[in-house]
Structures are given as C-alpha cells and as structure tokens.
Amino acid sequence: MAGFSTWLESTAISKALFGVSWLWPACESLHFLGLCVLIGCAGVLDLRLMGFFRGVAIRDVKAFMPWAIAGFCVNLVTGALFLIMQPHLYLTSAVWWSKVGFIALAGLNAMCFESRLSGSALALAPDADMPTSLKIVGALSLFSWFAVLYCGRMLPYLGTGN
Amino acid sequence: MAFLRSLQDSAFTDWFLGSDSIWTYPTILTLHTVGMAMLVGASIVVHLRVLDVGPGFPIERVRALYNIIWTGFAINLVTGIVLFVTEAADRAVDPVFYVKLASIALALWLGVTVKRRVIDRVNAPSGTLRAARLLSLSSLGLWTVAIVAGRLMAYLKK
Numbered sequence: 001m002a003g004f005s006t007w008l009e010s011t012a013i014s015k016a017l018f019g020v021s022w023l024w025p026a027c028e029s030l031h032f033l034g035l036c037v038l039i040g041c042a043g044v045l046d047l048r049l050m051g052f053f054r055g056v057a058i059r060d061v062k063a064f065m066p067w068a069i070a071g072f073c074v075n076l077v078t079g080a081l082f083l084i085m086q087p088h089l090y091l092t093s094a095v096w097w098s099k100v101g102f103i104a105l106a107g108l109n110a111m112c113f114e115s116r117l118s119g120s121a122l123a124l125a126p127d128a129d130m131p132t133s134l135k136i137v138g139a140l141s142l143f144s145w146f147a148v149l150y151c152g153r154m155l156p157y158l159g160t161g162n
Numbered sequence: 163m164a165f166l167r168s169l170q171d172s173a174f175t176d177w178f179l180g181s182d183s184i185w186t187y188p189t190i191l192t193l194h195t196v197g198m199a200m201l202v203g204a205s206i207v208v209h210l211r212v213l214d215v216g217p218g219f220p221i222e223r224v225r226a227l228y229n230i231i232w233t234g235f236a237i238n239l240v241t242g243i244v245l246f247v248t249e250a251a252d253r254a255v256d257p258v259f260y261v262k263l264a265s266i267a268l269a270l271w272l273g274v275t276v277k278r279r280v281i282d283r284v285n286a287p288s289g290t291l292r293a294a295r296l297l298s299l300s301s302l303g304l305w306t307v308a309i310v311a312g313r314l315m316a317y318l319k320k
Contacts, residue, residue, distance in 0.1 A: 025317055029310045032198070036309070040203025041210070044227070053223055060218030064207060067215065146196065153195045157188035 005087040018085040027078040034078065037071030039145050049113075049121070049138030051130040058121050095158045099151035106144035113137045166250035175248040187248075194241040198312075200234030202305050205273055209298035212276055212291075225281050231273065249319070256318055262311035269304035272297045 008014055017023060041064040047053060048061040083090050090096040113121075113134075121134055130138075151158075169175070178186045204227040210216070211224050246253055253259045280286040280294045 025313060029313045032195075032309045032313060033306060036199055036202040036305070037206055038203075039199045040206040043203060044207050053226065056219055056223055060216050063216030063219065064210065067206075067210060146199070149195060149199060150192060153192040154184070154188055157184055 001091045002088075005091040008084065008087040008091075014084050014087070017081060023081070024085065027081050031075055031078045031082075034071040034074035035149060038068050038075065039071075039149070041065065041068035041071065042145060043142055046138040046142040049130060049134045050142070051135060055127045057126040058124065062122075089155070093155060095151050095155045099148055099155070102144045102147040102151060106141055106148065109137060109140050109144065113141075163251065163254065166254050169247045169250040170252065172247075178244075178248050190241050190244050194238055194245065197234045197237030197241060198309070200230050201238060202234075202309065204228075204230040204234065205269070205305060206302065208273065208276070208281075209302050212280060212294050212298040214295075222281055222284065225277070228273075228277060235270070252319070253315075256315065258311050258314050258318055262308050262315065265304040265308040265311065269301045269308060272301035272304070276301070 044053075044064055045058075045061045045068075048056060048058060053061065117133060117137060120131075124130075178190075181187070208224045208227050208231070211219055211221060276294050276297050279290055279297075283290075286294070
C-alpha cells in the first residue's frame with residue numbers, strides 16, 4: 001500500500017490537483033457540508049426505524065433519502081480528491097481504513113434494509129410498533145455514520161495518520 | 163485584549179494544545195464536529211421539509227428535531243468556548259470568526275422564526291408558508307457560510 005501511495009503521489013494528476021491552493025480547503029468545506037446533509041437526512045430515517053416519530057409513515061421519511069445520497073456523493077468525490085492529492089495521509093493509516101470499514105458497514109446495512117426489509121417496513125401502519133430488526137438497522141446506521149465522522153475527524157491525531 | 167491575550171498564553175492553553183493525549187484538543191475538536199452534525203444536520207431536515215421535501219411528513223412533527231438542534235448547539239457552545247480560549251487574542255481580531263458567529267446567530271434565529279410561524283401553527287396560511295420558505299432557504303445558506311468560515315479559520319491560524 002505504501003508503494004501504491006508513493007506512486008499515486010508522484011503522478012501528474014496528484015501534483016496538479018495539490019498545486020491548486022484553494023482546492024483542499026474548498027473540498028474540506030464541501031466535505032463538512034456533505035456530512036451534515038448525509039447525517040441529517042439519513043439520521044431522520046434511522047430515528048424513525050428506531051421507533052421515534054411514531055405515526056409518521058416510513059414512506060414519507062424516505063423522501064429525504066435522495067438528499068442523504070447526494071450528501072454521500074459529495075463526500076465520496078471530495079474524499080477521493082483528498083486521497084489523490086495526499087495518499088500517504090490515508091492509505092497507510094489504520095484509522096482511515098477503519099473509516100472505510102464503517103462506511104462499508106453503513107452501506108451493507110442500508111442495502112440489507114432496501115433488499116430485505118423495506119417492503120415490510122413500508123407496509124407497516126404508521127403507528128405500529130417497530131420490529132426489532134428495523135430498530136437494529138436504524139441504530140446500526142446511526143452508529144456507523146457517527147463512527148465514520150469520528151474516524152475522519154480524529155485521523156490526524158490517532159495512529160499514523162499524521 | 164490583554165485579558166484575551168492572557169487566556170491564549172495561559173498554562174491551560176499550553177496543556178490543552180501541547181498535550182500528547184487525544185483527550186484534550188482532538189476530542190474537543192471532534193465533539194465540536196459531532197455537535198455540528200446534530201445542529202446543522204437536523205436544521206437541514208427542518209428547512210428541507212419547509213421547502214416541501216417529504217410533503218407527507220407532517221410538518222408539525224419536525225418540532226422534535228429542535229431537541230437535536232439545541233443539544234448540538236449546547237455541545238458546540240461549550241466546546242467552542244474552550245477552543246476560543248486557546249486562541250482568544252487571535253480570534254478577537256479575525257473577521258472570519260465574526261462572520262461565522264454572525265451567520266450562526268442569524269441561521270438559528272431564522273430557524274426559531276420558521277418554527278414559530280409554520281411548525282408550531284396548525285394549518286398556517288399559504289402566504290405564511292411561502293414566506294417561511296424564503297427564511298428556510300436563507301437559513302440553509304447561512305449554515306453553509308458558517309461551515310465554510312469555520313473551516314477557513316483553520317487556515318488563518320497564526
């Protein structure tokens with residue numbers, strides 16, 4: 001991974017992007033905005049699945065999901081730019097790989113919900129008790145996204161990410 | 163100013179910024195980010211709803227999100243004061259810092275106004291709702307300014 005990181009940082013594209021002085025802070029700002037949109041819009045569905053907002057139909061909470069996905073896409077693109085510009089900060093950092101792990105966990109959890117549980121979730125009466133499986137999906141999603149935030153923010157201070 | 167300088171040069175600042183422990187600066191900074199996610203994240207949902215995203219979501223039910231908004235705000239007020247103390251003299255003369263504070267104050271005030279006008283009120287008249295949309299859009303813009311200003315502050319450190 002260290003070899004790949006060195007190679008990536010030596011490429012013309014990496015150097016050119018990192019040479020644009022405003023690009024890094026601009027990406028950071030967008031990364032923070034994307035995180036707020038993602039955690040806000042995904043979080044409200046997570047809370048609904050955990051049993052909060054009883055009486056609100058799950059379908060109506062899912063209307064915020066395209067915004068959550070848009071926030072995620074902004075962070076995927078800006079995150080990829082950080083990686084291309086300064087790969088040595090990330091690719092050899094256990095904290096960054098933990099962050100990737102938690103993103104994968106959140107993604108798998110969401111896919112599991114979409115493919116197996118969302119049909120029955122949408123069919124639930126708005127004021128029905130939430131089944132345990134949906135409560136777990138919601139809690140796991142919320143936990144994963146805050147774990148992603150924690151790993152990202154602590155990256156320069158934990159382990160080798162310096 | 164002498165007082166702010168004495169805060170910035172205090173033994174607390176030396177310990178807080180100089181410590182190798184992750185429990186000082188890194189943890190307070192991370193809590194400030196967690197508070198931001200709660201405060202701005204929940205505000206975004208409220209304002210998107212006022213802007214007619216998720217029209218089936220009863221608008222009065224977003225009231226509960228204000229608990230998250232105020233909790234996030236409280237976390238960031240406390241952690242923000244700690245972070246300010248350690249750079250008090252520099253921030254007191256940093257215009258970007260004032261831009262950040264002003265946009266937060268205004269964004270929150272708009273959030274409270276929207277709540278009073280259309281969320282706490284059953285069946286607000288359509289004219290009120292239209293006016294509230296403009297306030298919500300402005301609030302989202304101000305949160306964006308606050309976040310960009312906050313991020314830029316890191317680059318204006320002495």
